[in-house]
Amino acid sequence: MARYHFRIVNVFAESTFGGNPLCVFEDATGMDESTMQALARQFNLSETTFLLPSDVADAQVRVFTTGYEMRFAGHPTLGSAHVLRAISGGRDRLTLAFKAGLVPVSAQGDRWTLVAPTAGAPLIRPTGLPDAAVAAMVGLDADDLAASPVWVDTGADQLLVPVKSVEAVRRAAPPSSLLPDWPLSTIGRRCAYVFAFDEAQPDVQQVEARYFFAMHGSGVFEDPGTGSACANLGGWLIANAAPLPARIAVRQGDAIDRPCRLSLEVSPDLAIRVGGRVVEIGRGSIDI
Secondary structure (H helix, E strand, C coil): CCCCEEEEEEEECCCCCCEEEEEEEECCCCCCCHHHHHHHHHHHCCCEEEECCCCCCCCCEEECCCCCCEEECHHHHHHHHHHHHHCCCCCCCCEEECCEEEEEEEEEECCCEEEEECCCCCEEEEHHHHHHHHHHHCCCHHHHHHCCEEEECCCCCCECCCCEEEEEHHHCCCCCCHHHHHCCCCCCCEEEEEEEECCCCCCCCCCEEEEEEECCCCCEEEEEEECHHHHHHHHHHHCCCCCCEEEEEECHHHHHCCCCEEEECCCCCCCCEEEEEEEEEEEEEECC
């Protein structure tokens, strides 16, 4: 029997019980893939991560949802970096190895920032569906759309749905009956990131966003804070020739009482940075 230690952190949190929760296993050496998947189901969070030794980075990170492994994810990156710093000597600059590539991370106190693994122009592809059909999938009308929804990939592909107003973001309510019609990502996920620029905030670029996804074997759920989708928003800005550098504050999670606050920066050299605060709330161990 082996004992594995884990920590629970909240990512993109501005309060103890805000943010997106994550379980991080400090050292998964000797743990096989099926056990990692079983532990992700056991903890039943949107993602669970497992730190492993790496020859090319400060650590290898494997990321599991309750149903499958991901190549990259945003809040697991920041939360894993926070735990790795705590157990390995307190360095504020780290490199993590994911299946999607190497991801540099840096910290100022408990605020961490990642650089998205896809450098340069993002990968963009159409949905293959009428705009009205995609709008209906998230409980909106075609008239609510600010532009055609598209798949964007800066490390993990997701369906981005730009809408005209914050009010439309807040009104989004995907009907479960349409879930079978949702297009699939490259790894077979059904997901949609609905966002709008807040025109009531003229002094700072601010976005309100919600992320909907299909949980393994169940219906439509909402993620509190989605760093990979925030990075894909940066890719969407690049694809739409937005003025650079861009600095955007992103609100997410308020609709489900888990407020998340993310920062997004896109530099003129097309580097995409996503950041937020990480709060540790607990730790423990499990015997297998």
